[in-house]
Amino acid sequence: MENFSKICIVGLGLMGGSMGLGLKQKGFRGQIIGYDLSNESMLDAKTLGAIDVIAENMEQAVADAQLVVIAVPIGYYVQVLKEVSFHIREGTIITDVGSVKSYVSKIAKAYLPENISFVGGHPMAGSEKDGIKAANPFLYENAYYFLTPAADTAKGDIQKLENVVKMLGAYPVVISCEEHDQIVSQISHLPHFVAVVLVNMVTQNYGISYLPFVGGGFRDTTRIASGNPAMWKDIFFFNRDKLLQGIVNLEESVTELKEMIINDQEEAVLEYLKNAKLIRDSIPRHGQGYMAPLYEIIVSVEDRPGVLGELTQLVGANHINIKEIEILHSRQEEQGAVRLAFETCSDQKRALEILKDSGFSLTFCKDKE
Numbered sequence: 242m243e244n245f246s247k248i249c250i251v252g253l254g255l256m257g258g259s260m261g262l263g264l265k266q267k268g269f270r271g272q273i274i275g276y277d278l279s280n281e282s283m284l285d286a287k288t289l290g291a292i293d294v295i296a297e298n299m300e301q302a303v304a305d306a307q308l309v310v311i312a313v314p315i316g317y318y319v320q321v322l323k324e325v326s327f328h329i330r331e332g333t334i335i336t337d338v339g340s341v342k343s344y345v346s347k348i349a350k351a352y353l354p355e356n357i358s359f360v361g362g363h364p365m366a367g368s369e370k371d372g373i374k375a376a377n378p379f380l381y382e383n384a385y386y387f388l389t390p391a392a393d394t395a396k397g398d399i400q401k402l403e404n405v406v407k408m409l410g411a412y413p414v415v416i417s418c419e420e421h422d423q424i425v426s427q428i429s430h431l432p433h434f435v436a437v438v439l440v441n442m443v444t445q446n447y448g449i450s451y452l453p454f455v456g457g458g459f460r461d462t463t464r465i466a467s468g469n470p471a472m473w474k475d476i477f478f479f480n481r482d483k484l485l486q487g488i489v490n491l492e493e494s495v496t497e498l499k500e501m502i503i504n505d506q507e508e509a510v511l512e513y514l515k516n517a518k519l520i521r522d523s524i525p526r527h528g529q530g531y532m533a534p535l536y537e538i539i540v541s542v543e544d545r546p547g548v549l550g551e552l553t554q555l556v557g558a559n560h561i562n563i564k565e566i567e568i569l570h571s572r573q574e575e576q577g578a579v580r581l582a583f584e585t586c587s588d589q590k591r592a593l594e595i596l597k598d599s600g601f602s603l604t605f606c607k608d609k610e
């Protein structure tokens with residue numbers, strides 16, 4: 242991937258910071274120079290090792306870079322592209338990580354000089370967190386990563402970017418902006434729309450007092466509603482038409498299912514539910530998702546002080562690394578549950594044995610998703 246010896250990242254938040262960390266973690270030997278409006282983010286990015294050099298201004302950031310990655314909220318693109326265009330040198334490739342591509346390609350064309358190659362990008366990786374403090378070197382691993390070159394983009398430039406994507410451990414998918422925006426409107430933007438509607442409904446329609454009863458189902462369905470509101474506002478408006486079409490389709494589907502219930506069509510409702518289950522279950526278990534798949538176990542634990550320490554100590558003492566830990570229920574004087582996730586099947590099996598032998602009750606052991 243050493244097609245580039247100097248990469249500039251503009252915007253050192255979750256995505257920009259994770260890209261710097263990921264490249265370094267994978268052994269990128271060149272220099273990464275970073276620029277952000279926030280001094281604190283630049284200092285954090287340097288301290289964490291996401292960048293080698295802090296740029297004092299946009300000119301210093303982009304002037305000698307062979308690749309410039311724009312990782313700022315889409316609402317700031319016009320401002321950033323205008324500034325970049327003053328200082329960029331011929332032959333530089335510019336890419337971005339923005340969640341919408343038709344709008345981005347349009348303004349890149351409008352604001353960048355003609356001798357600059359702009360190839361849009363969008364990693365299907367991320368989280369509901371933002372900022373450099375949430376950055377993680379493995380964020381891009383196993384994720385699909387869309388690249389949306391223009392019709393006249395040189396093949397060599399696409400290849401160079403594909404190599405960067407592969408170095409991050411992600412999977413490049415070359416696609417048109419139009420098709421990209423259509424796909425993500427269905428699999429990312431509409432689900433976000435639904436999640437925020439559901440969450441707001443629970444408080445607006447029924448009062449805040451319903452929230453304490455919320456269980457895993459509601460949590461799973463609405464996790465993404467915790468995403469950065471400013472970023473999602475941008476996404477909704479910059480992919481407005483596709484999202485609106487998705488909402489119309491959603492309304493039709495809601496009406497269809499509602500009518501079945503109104504008309505007591507139990508068989509039809511059952512078929513509808515079965516079909517959804519079939520489709521949901523068929524999402525590849527061992528395929529690539531946003532996150533690296535993990536092997537999980539669920540442990541029942543008493544709700545008492547120190548129990549988590551005992552659990553993790555037991556697993557750690559046997560040199561088994563817990564990749565994720567999550568408290569599922571924590572109700573006073575009742576059993577709670579803890580989800581542990583491991584990187585390998587053998588870690589999962591060993592942890593299972595050790596915990597069983599120590600008297601922990603395992604309510605559920607989940608296969609690798």
Ligand SMILES: NC(=O)C1=CN([C@@H]2O[C@H](COP(=O)(O)OP(=O)(O)OC[C@H]3O[C@@H](n4cnc5c(N)ncnc54)[C@H](O)[C@@H]3O)[C@@H](O)[C@H]2O)C=CC1
Binds near residue numbers: 254317340364365371
């Ligand atoms: N958060 C996510 O899960 C994903 C986000 N994206 C896209 O990535 C982009 C960045 O998102 P995040 O990293 O999540 O945001 P973030 O809020 O974590 O980071 C954005 C950074 O850009 C900086 N910034 C803002 N305006 C700037 C300017 N004019 N010049 C220099 N720096 C500026 C901010 O100070 C901040 O550090 C967005 O366009 C978003 O659509 C793409 C995939 C996933």
Ligand SMILES: O=C(O)C(=O)Cc1ccc(O)cc1
Binds near residue numbers: 369429
């Ligand atoms: O948190 C999640 O699972 C996400 O869906 C993150 C995400 C947010 C925005 C994108 O454009 C792509 C991915």
